[in-house]
Amino acid sequence: MAKLSCRSLVGCCLGPPREGEAMDGVKLKVTSRYVIVKNDMFELTLSNPDGIVTGVRYNGVDNLMEILNKEDNRGYWDIVWNPPGQRTGIFDVIKGTEFRIIHHDENQAEVSFTRSWDPSLEGKAVPLIIDKRFIVLRASSGFYTYGIYEHKEGWPDFGIGETRVAFKLRKDKFHYMAMADNRQRIMPMPDDRLPPRGQQLAYPEAVLLVDPINPKLRGEVDDKYQYSCEDRCNSVHGWVSSDPPIGFWQITPSDEFRTGGPLKQNLTSHVGPTMLAMFLSAHYAGDDLSPKFTNGEYWKKVHGPVFMYLNSSQDGSDPSLLWEDAKVQVMMEKQNWPYDFALSEDFQKTEQRGCISGRLLVRDRYIIEDEDLYAASAYIGLALPGEAGSWQRECKDTNSGVKQMQMVAST
Incomplete structure (x- = not known):
């Protein structure tokens, strides 16, 4: 299999360091x-x-x-x-x-x-x-x-x-x-x-x-x-x-x-x-x-x-x-x-940012009547307060990030 260069490897135009040779830095x-x-x-x-x-x-x-x-x-x-x-x-x-x-x-x-x-x-x-x-x-x-x-x-x-x-x-x-x-x-x-x-x-x-x-x-x-x-x-x-x-x-x-x-x-x-x-x-x-x-x-x-x-x-x-x-x-x-x-x-x-943790559960009686389901395909996003859906149109400020929930952690 071919060897790939990455951030810690070599193979670039400036020439790889010889064995035992230290990298010069920036x-x-x-x-x-x-x-x-x-x-x-x-x-x-x-x-x-x-x-x-x-x-x-x-x-x-x-x-x-x-x-x-x-x-x-x-x-x-x-x-x-x-x-x-x-x-x-x-x-x-x-x-x-x-x-x-x-x-x-x-x-x-x-x-x-x-x-x-x-x-x-x-x-x-x-x-x-x-x-x-x-x-x-x-x-x-x-x-x-x-x-x-x-x-x-x-x-x-x-x-x-x-x-x-x-x-x-x-x-x-x-x-x-x-x-x-x-x-x-x-x-x-x-x-x-x-x-x-x-x-x-x-x-x-x-x-x-x-x-x-x-x-x-x-x-x-x-x-x-x-x-x-x-x-x-x-x-x-x-x-x-x-x-x-x-x-x-x-x-x-x-x-x-x-x-x-x-x-x-x-x-x-x-x-x-x-x-x-x-x-x-x-x-x-x-x-x-x-x-x-x-x-x-x-x-x-x-x-x-x-x-x-x-x-x-x-x-x-x-x-x-x-x-x-x-x-x-x-x-x-x-x-x-x-x-x-x-x-x-x-x-x-x-250190200047906050964090949020918890669980997002969905109750869908058409799937399971009396149990909550993990929202495994949902997205969690933090945005400024506003009308429903306004996070999609907010375009001036920085969003805190939108992530798909691969795993829902307990609080």
Whole structure:
């Protein structure tokens, strides 16, 4: 069976330590154009002060990001927003204007790229202070990112239609996509979506593959919405390269910062090859899940952290090996939530959080007349007080988490 690399193993582009050789830890280099963070497993390059992921070096490949794209179109945070009365959203790639080192030692580096707002930007930029953070840990095969959004009291009113992180990988390497055990396959190339290889159908996202590069895909319809997923099942998705065998995965360890509850559908990965971490969107729900900020109200929220996980194997013929390893990594990330290494004071640590325990029982006389049943397929969620069902529409504040009850513990 192929050996898989994970957070504690090696096999990456920087070269595995020799037997008996200690790992060097996390290194940080800052130049006028780039911020480079690396450990013994991979290297992350960010533009300075924009905070765009321009490069990821791993397992002998100099850059896993799409090198044919401009640097600001590889790995980025974005937001769709609108001023009051304007229904059409404004798409904005979030570029920082100030870079800071939050922390750096041999075990961890956390860096910040912040974009502020002032009245001269009214109507031109979303009225938010946005602080994008990136974290690299020692002996960790990947990096974390999270963002702190803040709207000051008295600032202009606005609404948010969507905010996310997008990663665009190399189309010459990443051809296999996986988002569930039963939803993974060889994907079309982005070129297949363009005329004359592709024919647009009823809306721009849906394209008939008329003459795809891979003839086996001829006659199929490609549409990024085909790969949407309910958030309760949306913990990991991503892409696999066969040469060399590399997986690039987006792992979301908690639902507490995503809006809409466990049944809310969101985009995942799609042809590009593109990989998304969705935090807030109106997809499949409409305006109810687009938060509005009126009367100059104050608002602050943390989105993430999410984890971009890299793994590799010695056998490129079976991409499911990397998928199975990514699922194991998901469990590790969930067990470590809430992360104690995210250093923003706005991200609440374990000691700042409460907990709830008990049993949820259901009496259904059509099944058993006089006995209570464990609610084994139910969901338990903590949210702000409100009308029945309002937790599905609440989209400004952080939920305390929604979890499916695998086991009901006694009080």
